[in-house]
Amino acid sequence: MNGHRYRNYLFVLEVLESNVFSDVERELLADAAEGLLLTRLPSGDEIDEIGIQVSAVLDELVASDRLRYATAVELRARIADCGPAGAALAPA
Numbered sequence: 001m002n003g004h005r006y007r008n009y010l011f012v013l014e015v016l017e018s019n020v021f022s023d024v025e026r027e028l029l030a031d032a033a034e035g036l037l038l039t040r041l042p043s044g045d046e047i048d049e050i051g052i053q054v055s056a057v058l059d060e061l062v063a064s065d066r067l068r069y070a071t072a073v074e075l076r077a078r079i080a081d082c083g084p085a086g087a088a089l090a091p092a
Contacts (some may be wrong), residue, residue: 001037008081009037015075020066025057029079036083043086051089054079 012033016026032050039046058076061067067075080089 005037005082005084008078009033012075012078012082015078020061025061028053028057029075033079033082036079039083041084047083047089054089 013030016030021029032054035046035050041047054076058067058072062069062072076089083089
């Protein structure tokens with residue numbers, strides 16, 4: 001973990017305080033950010049699983065018009081930035 005990753009993690013947690021998110025969505029996205037923050041390697045099954053979960057939650061938020069697409073893209077990028085350099089969240 002480094003300062004850049006940790007700052008992204010704190011940013012994600014701050015965004016998740018919004019009432020746009022249900023408790024379940026908030027928990028899933030916060031757990032994803034934390035999981036990436038604690039991950040050392042930039043690839044693997046754990047990162048793939050996190051990517052699938054993040055995509056599912058954000059896609060539902062966009063589909064239900066509770067979150068704009070551009071906001072979902074930025075939030076996904078910030079969650080990905082909680083992980084190690086080179087880690088990419090594969091879409092679902």
